[in-house]
Amino acid sequence: MDQTDVDFEVLSLGIVVCIIAFSLLSKAISRTILTLPILFVGLGLLCAPVIPALGSQEDLLGTARLVAEITLVLVLFTDASSVRFAQLRSTFTIPLRMLVIGMPATIALGTVVVGFINPETGVAMALLTAALLTPTDAALGQTVVSSPEVPRHLSQSINVESGLNDGLALPFVLFGAILASESAAGTDGLMMMAITQVVLGPLVGIAVGWSAARALDYVQQRDWIVESAQGVVFLGTAFVSYLGSELVGGNGFIAAFVAGATFGNFYRHNIHFITEFMEGAGQLLTMTAFLIFGALMLPDALGHMNWPTVAVAVAFLTLVRMLPIVLSLAGTGLAVRDKLFLGWFGPRGLASILFTLIMMEEFDLPHADELLACVSLTVGLSVLLHGVSATPLAKYIGSFKETTQSDQENDAVPY
Numbered sequence: 001m002d003q004t005d006v007d008f009e010v011l012s013l014g015i016v017v018c019i020i021a022f023s024l025l026s027k028a029i030s031r032t033i034l035t036l037p038i039l040f041v042g043l044g045l046l047c048a049p050v051i052p053a054l055g056s057q058e059d060l061l062g063t064a065r066l067v068a069e070i071t072l073v074l075v076l077f078t079d080a081s082s083v084r085f086a087q088l089r090s091t092f093t094i095p096l097r098m099l100v101i102g103m104p105a106t107i108a109l110g111t112v113v114v115g116f117i118n119p120e121t122g123v124a125m126a127l128l129t130a131a132l133l134t135p136t137d138a139a140l141g142q143t144v145v146s147s148p149e150v151p152r153h154l155s156q157s158i159n160v161e162s163g164l165n166d167g168l169a170l171p172f173v174l175f176g177a178i179l180a181s182e183s184a185a186g187t188d189g190l191m192m193m194a195i196t197q198v199v200l201g202p203l204v205g206i207a208v209g210w211s212a213a214r215a216l217d218y219v220q221q222r223d224w225i226v227e228s229a230q231g232v233v234f235l236g237t238a239f240v241s242y243l244g245s246e247l248v249g250g251n252g253f254i255a256a257f258v259a260g261a262t263f264g265n266f267y268r269h270n271i272h273f274i275t276e277f278m279e280g281a282g283q284l285l286t287m288t289a290f291l292i293f294g295a296l297m298l299p300d301a302l303g304h305m306n307w308p309t310v311a312v313a314v315a316f317l318t319l320v321r322m323l324p325i326v327l328s329l330a331g332t333g334l335a336v337r338d339k340l341f342l343g344w345f346g347p348r349g350l351a352s353i354l355f356t357l358i359m360m361e362e363f364d365l366p367h368a369d370e371l372l373a374c375v376s377l378t379v380g381l382s383v384l385l386h387g388v389s390a391t392p393l394a395k396y397i398g399s400f401k402e403t404t405q406s407d408q409e410n411d412a413v414p415y
Contacts, residue, residue: 035387037290044294051295064292068354071285073256077238079163080260095160097328105324106134113315118308128176133316135169136162137349143390149398166351167257171198181363200250205241205258212237213266230273301376313378321346347386348379
């Protein structure tokens with residue numbers, strides 16, 4: 001056994017021990033400002049010095065993409081399965097405003113800000129950067145989503161927005177990548193490919209999600225399936241939608257998102273097995289994804305750090321995110337503190353990282369290394385800032401809970 005094998009086994013042993021330790025102390029940790037992403041990104045940074053000995057940068061990035069891809073497919077499918085079409089008008093007024101008004105406004109403002117901070121990047125790369133840094137990840141502020149202290153209409157809005165905006169941001173990402181691609185001769189073909197992906201992805205998602213829901217209902221009515229196998233059906237449906245869409249030229253992530261929403265709305269039995277699966281295997285995948293990010297991508301981002309990348313990261317976590325969200329919620333009857341709360345909790349995570357890796361692989365982008373560093377730095381700052389602020393801000397906003405509920409009843413705002 002050579003030294004590389006020994007290093008890998010020692011590293012793997014240490015990581016598994018840390019995962020067990022986190023699981024044993026998970027409830028105690030949840031009472032602190034520490035979060036799963038903070039701890040595992042930090043663990044990744046500690047492992048970073050030995051990572052280069054385990055393989056080439058290209059192979060390691062390929063592994064990072066695979067883990068992030070698997071995790072994101074499951075997250076998109078799971079989050080979308082909780083969305084109910086019949087409730088969108090009455091219950092999801094706030095997240096709908098954040099998605100329909102706030103998200104495009106964020107991309108537009110972000111494009112302007114990136115172009116102002118770094119004019120050399122060009123309009124196309126500014127648009128791509130903005131689109132990549134717009135999707136949010138509720139896992140980075142999980143305390144806010146799960147805390148009973150946070151009013152339900154706020155925590156639900158954050159969760160719904162983060163579940164939906166990954167899929168909705170993809171067309172903007174694809175369009176930005178096409179415009180920024182140095183393969184100018186193939187622009188027409190790339191544009192047609194993007195249109196095909198955006199059209200075929202939802203069609204495959206609808207077909208797979210509806211078929212899986214009907215099939216599972218059918219076998220459950222006849223008592224042909226054991227309860228533990230329902231999670232296998234869920235897992236298989238998520239990946240059939242993704243792989244099937246990729247096979248016919250559609251976008252797999254959009255397909256997974258649409259399949260989850262279709263499955264959740266047409267499935268007639270209890271859907272608790274999806275939550276149970278994600279609390280176990282899903283959490284393990286999330287740990288692995290943030291560990292790899294901390295070990296492989298964040299050190300490179302810190303090495304490329306300069307004032308424009310820091311300025312872009314800070315801007316997207318504050319002004320570029322918060323201003324469009326606050327404006328999009330005008331007229332809802334929400335207090336200013338609630339609007340700022342929703343604006344602040346738009347953390348950047350796995351979707352931004354994965355979309356960047358995919359665009360770098362599929363398109364010949366200028367300044368690709370700087371783009372990856374900028375996105376990684378933004379996600380790293382988000383992990384830290386949104387993680388440490390989640391618990392205290394959840395308690396703060398919870399202190400107004402009774403007043404907020406009373407105001408809602410008086411104003412009759414449809415949350």
